[in-house]
Amino acid sequence: KAEIVLSRIYYADLSDSLVYLSRYKTALASYLNSNFGEAESQVIQAKSLIGDTNLVYNMYPLYVLILNENKKYAEAKDNLFHAIKLSDSTGYKQGQFSAYQLLSDVYKATNESDKAVTTLQKAYSVKDSMINERTESKIAELETVYQTEKKEQQLKLQKAEITKKN
DSSP states (O other): OHHHHHHHHOOHHHHHHHHHHHHHHHHHHHTTTOOHHHHHHHHHHHHHHHHHSSSSHHHHHHHHHHHHHOOOHHHHHHHHHHHHHHHHHTOHHHHHHHHHHHHHHHHHTTTOHHHHHHHHHHHHHHHHHHOOOOOHHHHHHHHHHHHHHHHHHHHHHHHHHHHHHH
């Protein structure tokens, strides 16, 4: 039902970002309804609007899932290699993780089990790195809070001693 409603959108008066969003949602609805041809068409049209911007990160997983359903594994791999390169160049680790994970699925579908395992290991290595970065950031934040509170306590003690002496 959503696919039918979304397909009735008149795109002429919409900004590129709204056209992208509506095409992405139409592609997603089509994918969920197993209408993979329509889903692929909507993704291609949406991708033509956005080029290699941050919005493209959101598009790759859906596009690769559609390509897998259409058994276009070589094209799926090419898109994932591009997504990995783009994610690497911008440091977008969530994009790297998703792309490696999907690439592992493609390798599995094409009976390349050694590559599937190696690529999945890369995905989890990236995920571990993201977790470590978050953990280190949280530790640094807690250390700052601790040191600040410690200094505030020292100032209170010093004020109390000064008040006591006077």
